[in-house]
Amino acid sequence: LWLSIFSRPPSTQFTRVQRCTCCFVLLFVSMFLNIMYYDLTNEAKSTGRPSLSFGSLYITPQQIIIGMIVELFGLIPSLLLVQLFRRTRPRQQQQSPLRQALSKANENIENSVDCPKKNRKGTLMFPWWCIFIAYGLCILLIGVSILFIIARGIEFGDEKTQKWLTSILSGFFSSLLLTQPLKIVSLAIVFACFCRKSNDDQEVNELLDDDYAELKPDEEYLHSTKKKSLFTLRSASRAHRLNEEEIVYLRHQRLKHMQMWAIIREVVLYLCFISFLYVVIYSNRDVNAFQQVDHLRKYFLNTRQSNFDYTKISTIDQYWSWLENSFVNQLRAQEWYNGDPPRNLTGYIDDKSNRLIGWATMRQLRVKAASCQMQHPIYSTCEYDYSFSQEDKRSYAPGWTNQTTQVYNAFIQKAFTYQSGDELDTYVYVGDYASYASGGYVYEYRGRSSDLQSNLSQLHQLGWIDDQTRAVIIQLTLYNPNVQLFTAVTVLAEFFSSSGVLTSSRFEPINLYAFTSAYQLVCTIVYMLLICYFMWIEIRLLFELRLKYFHRFWSYVQVGIITCSWTSVGIYIWRCKESQRIGELFSKTNGYVYINLQFASYINDVLSNLLSFCCFFGTVQLIKLCRYNQRLCLFIHTLQYSAKELLSFSFMFAVVFMSFVCLFYLLFIAKLPECSSLLGTAQMLFEMTLMKFDAYQLSGAAAFLGPFCFSLFVIFVVFICLSMFLSIIGDNFRRVRANLNGKTNGMFDFMFETFQRWAGLRTVTEEDIYSERDARMREEYYDPIERFPDKMDKLLEALNRIYMNQTVEGSVIKHTKP
Structure with missing residues (x-):
């Protein structure tokens, strides 16, 4: 049943949604029956009844009876729901392709929509409204199962519930991957050899001809629809050749689809990586x-x-x-x-x-x-x-x-x-x-x-x-x-x-206890495998880009994640050895010996610092995923355009700020506790920059110099330096926004539109087709007058630049003449 979701035959109306629903009903009913009879097999061992044992395998008659009951009670509702879904008629009877072709060929022939359908012998079909009964039974069975699972889990407690979850998961995957496929193959061989009916192929053909649903505009057959016509000797379809523009457009759409799936893979992979990273990091922190x-x-x-x-x-x-x-x-x-x-x-x-x-x-x-x-x-x-x-x-x-x-x-x-x-x-x-x-x-x-x-x-x-x-x-x-x-x-x-x-x-x-749960261990192993995968990607990029690799900002972020992760592994092993030494010493003496955790705390601090930087770099790299959205990409491009100017501004600001640090430190070293050290003085001035400082302290320390130095700092740093910083960011932001107005990537809109069509939230109409075709034509054959204002602006800027250069050269020549 689980595998049939992916291998649904085209000759059946039992949809994938209905199959998936039946699978979940079977899963939850099996979990409900399993938890109700869980641990009764252990009680059977103590009854003293005759049993059969093969090494560590211990089988009693009560265990066999419990297994049969669980399998039987789990199979009955699933089998009934499957038959109810399969034998429900569609709500509207559709015409077969043959009848549609005949009705279009001969307009005088009466429409055959109301023609009575030939009933098959021995086939029991339910009315179309039974589909609601089937879904209602599914919801009821799942809800009751969840209710009893929660109640039984509370009765078991945490430890016993974890053991039950481990057993049910191992049993589910072993059944799905091993026992059930073998059972299906064996039954298929038996039925194919001894129980095959002669009219199976006839029923399938009748179902394909009469009962197959009519396709919607956004649907297509999953199997071949080519049939030999009994009325014509020629093929009914002619080859339709695409022109050059259509080929270019389809190639562009195909590249967009490939880029979309590459983006989805990148986003999903990185979200998995950041999730495992958070699990590994926060599992090393105790909430208490x-x-x-x-x-x-x-x-x-x-x-x-x-x-x-x-x-x-x-x-x-x-x-x-x-x-x-x-x-x-x-x-x-x-x-x-x-x-x-x-x-x-x-x-x-x-x-x-x-x-x-x-x-x-x-x-x-x-x-x-x-x-x-x-x-x-x-x-x-x-x-x-x-x-x-x-x-x-x-x-x-x-x-x-x-x-x-x-x-x-x-x-x-x-x-x-x-x-x-x-x-x-x-x-x-x-x-x-x-x-x-x-x-x-x-x-x-x-x-x-x-x-x-x-x-x-x-x-x-x-x-x-x-x-x-x-x-x-x-x-x-x-x-x-x-x-x-x-x-x-x-x-x-x-x-x-x-x-x-x-x-x-x-x-x-x-916390000296490593991996308190198997979940932490699994997450750590998967995280290190992802780190190895990212290392392989970075090494490949390094050989491809060579020196250009070090010109990319995200290369340093990725190298920081990899370096901190592998260093954390070494420090973690070191901490485990220290924990093992302390644990052995504690167990030998029962705690009646002096144990100094100073060295262990140093190691733990180093590990915490490395994990913190891993979390920082990993979270910062989420900004990289925003490059596909035009509005969110403005932030990244603004920083790139402002890099050189901000570097020069940072040097100037550092000189001004350090001069004020020296001034305040030398004037108020013995009068204010905040100015007792250079670091404390710098911290105080940063608070003054944010205007979160009590100026009355400076007035009390020095009646004239305090307010004077404070006013001087506010004028030079707050008003002038911060205004310059905001001007740099604002100018480059407007420049980036102007450059991106004519360069729309549209990838995010394309992905959103594709998702809407895939989810059925939006259907393709003729207006969409025509508007897309018109947009394509405008891109190919645009009116030159539309670009005339931009061309004139560029021309005026060039003329102004030439005029300014000539003016400067003329003034230089005048001054150089004797």
Whole structure:
């Protein structure tokens, strides 16, 4: 039945639409019966009844009965609907071609439309209105099947429903491609050899002669209509030769059709590619990542309590207060709200949702106490800003002394001992003020909550954070089993040599589980196959175009997609190996070991950046598909015409903008936080360009220079530079639009018209034929007077250009004469 949609014999009135409808009824009824009896075969194994087994194949009598019931109940409605469609008479009885020919040959013969039709023996036919009953039964069966499939799927649950879908799809395709064709071939051989009727050919010929429907103007026979006439010895049709104009027109139409199908193939292929690209990229993003990060940021930074708000810390004492009163209590699960102890929550933090992997660490980086560059009578040593060369790497006794007689526990002594990055499994960290090395002095948050409190108090008393401290980095790894997300938490406090504390934090969710579903794996494989196909196309274009290949903008976009995709594959394999290492370490220790996800987060960031650029390039290339529409193509051509002018304008704008960046940075570096760095100043000026800036800040910083510099920037950048930019775009847009007015591609209109005819939304009338013929004649034989205004405009432009050149040459000659 499925294959008959594509191999419909011409001698039947059972249309392809009706066949497709019967196929869908059979599919949905089979799915309904399959899901109703699904998993009953597994229950049959536990009944203990006699069964037959061949290795892993297990067959019971109940399974055989269920299979027969499903096949029988699925075959009956499908068979009845097929017969109902096949035996329904057409609404209007049409004349046979022979009768039409006879009626045209002899005008005196009465019209034979009402002639009674010869009934066939043994053929049961239904009235024409039974077609509505057949379609109604199809809709009813499909609707009831969908309703019960949804209800049963909700009862099964997600996992069991996926197993059922896998079994039904595999069974459907194996039946369609293997078992059913073999069954059809076997039955066809049996019926052809033993059950063939003698009047089959006669019935087919009668059906072709009498019952074949009359063709509409936009239809044609799918089989040969040539017949030998019994009344004439000559052929009834004469050869009709086409003239040269008609051949050119038909060749042009054929080229349009070929171009149309090439465009359709390109659009469909690229839409499939961009769909798989989006699936691969967005499957690497978890929808719960933002909620996880937002919760942890509010939880650890404690922004809801003003006394212990980490973002408002400005002194060392405030930092110790936050550590001792807020942070240390959040690392261990405390009692519930009703006073019950936190049972089965060992290793969880106080939110009772995230488990701490191993323990948290607090790493300090210090600078050496060096002699002051300028001799001062009071201070002989100074502590400068952090750098790799100024980092202190010596080990000390508690209290930053060379030796001490007092005994401390191992965690306190270890906090004053320098450890390298290889020993700590840490890496370089980039902060807001400086980049910090991988080593340092580390305190580990291990033990009970009371022990942590006492250790922090001792570190505070010993002055673990002093004037030589430049950064304190707290790192911990969390795992949320509810959403299966790892989170690398880094809380940084940077201490300046000029006093003051700058706090920052990073919460990076990482999904270390690759291919959580078979759908993601299939989409990834198909996406890489498409990348290989695009690589083959680009390599072929490179050999064909040679150096001209690099003059095309879309070549760089395509190369960017291919490069980022293959680089992403390498980074993804690297991340999988790192995930495997972390997973093995986690399974061996059950989470009671320190695991640093800093390196995994770096790899994940690189992968995210590459996938983001893939998504960017792939989405930008959608503009390439707009080149077939004249209006949408204006944007691309405008940018092409404006390229040189925009390049010159960009250079001029960069010079002007950088001069204002230097001006604002040097004037307001100590007065405005936005001007504390060059990057912040540039960001502020971009906001001023968009007129989204509070000018009162500049007035408060400098009563005269603030408003003066602001006005100067608005005049030169906003009024002059932006006006020049808009003028360049506007002039080239008008030029492109004028050039395209006489060069209409019409491909999009041709495709839309072809689709309307194919879908039956528009039929070809005589007026369309005549109008198309007239348009063709006007294109070939146009009146020259219609082009006269354009020719005159070009002539005036040429004369004006010649006059201007002569004027300039004359003035130059006058000035050169003595």
